[in-house]
Amino acid sequence: MLDDTWTFDGAVWRRQRPSKQPIAQDVAKVAYDESSQTTVFLGAADNRALDYAHRFGANPVGADAYATWIWDGAQWTRVYPAHQPHGYVIGMAYDQRSFAVVAVTHAQSRGFTQGCSDQTWTWNGDDWAERSLINAPTRALVTDPTTGRALALVDPLGPTGLGPQTTCTVGSAGTRPAEMWRWDDTQWVRVGLAPIIGSNGWVAADAQRKQLLAYQSPSSGPSPNVGLLGEQLRWNGSVWSDAGSPAMECVLELSDASLVDDLKVGGPILLTNTMAAYRNVVEVQFWDGTHWRLLPTSRLCN
Helix, strand or coil: CCCCEEEECCCCEEEECCCCCCCCCCCEEEEEECCCCEEEEEEECCHHHHHHHHHHCCCCCCHHHEEEEEECCCCEEEECCCCCCCCEEEEEEEECCCCEEEEEEECCCCCCCCCCCEEEEEECCCCEEEEEEECCCEEEEEECCCCCCEEEEECCCCCCCCCCCCCCCCCCCCCCCEEEEEECCCCEEEEEEECCCCCCEEEEEEHHHCEEEEEECCCCCCCCECCCCCEEEEECCCCEEECCCCCCCCECCCCCEEEEEECCCCEEEEEEEEEECCEEEEEEEEECCCCEEECCCCCEEC
8 A cells, every 4th residue: 555646647657745645545536526626535544444343343543544635736635524424435426417526435345244235425525415325335436428427336236226225135246237327416316237347347437439438357366468358348328338359458467457537648548557576567558449558658666
């Protein structure tokens, strides 16, 4: 876990040295708040410790475990809203219709099933508001570029629908297809079926082409994945369809990665992370609408 801050301008990584910044996190989520043109950071000091605490009724990481930070392009500022989301942070996405950042949290990790509901929160620039529940484990949140709405992709596990749930019946991936839900300012509305996004799968907006891109890696561990093939789909606002061959150039590792939309580059980028000679190596693959290609100046070592 690292606590340094880096920015990517579409070609080169640059380390930023703000006077203050969030502490090292094993899991944290960020989303760009278009209303304030800032980045909102939501996380916990150590979500694995929080999972343990939830299971055994303890709080080993103290009151500072949950925090909201704002990045203005130069500095991180910790804010202290009247209400603060608690729980395992699943995902965040900006909803362009309600001008709010939508976040989903979970009380326990996937390994604990005392509760099944994921809690929804919205950020208006000043405070978090607790909203409705998703009655199944959420896998990913993303902004749909065709509608501007926040979308939640939920796993094919447990009961479907919305509302509180005290027990979670865990099913297998083949028992029920994954679903997609749209945020409508006050609650989640079911849109339809969605691809299953596994532990090595990611989804991101492609604003330039007005679509979503979902990528599922076939590998769960480090390997010299040159010409790696997985499964790749696109969402055009109505249906999911095949997005073509997802072969990538010189991918070192896909078990630790992030897929985000980069407006400067002009499409989704996949950040892959691995260890080489005891150093973290991050490479950036860019989706040009047809193929993935490695950005030659995008390698970051620290």
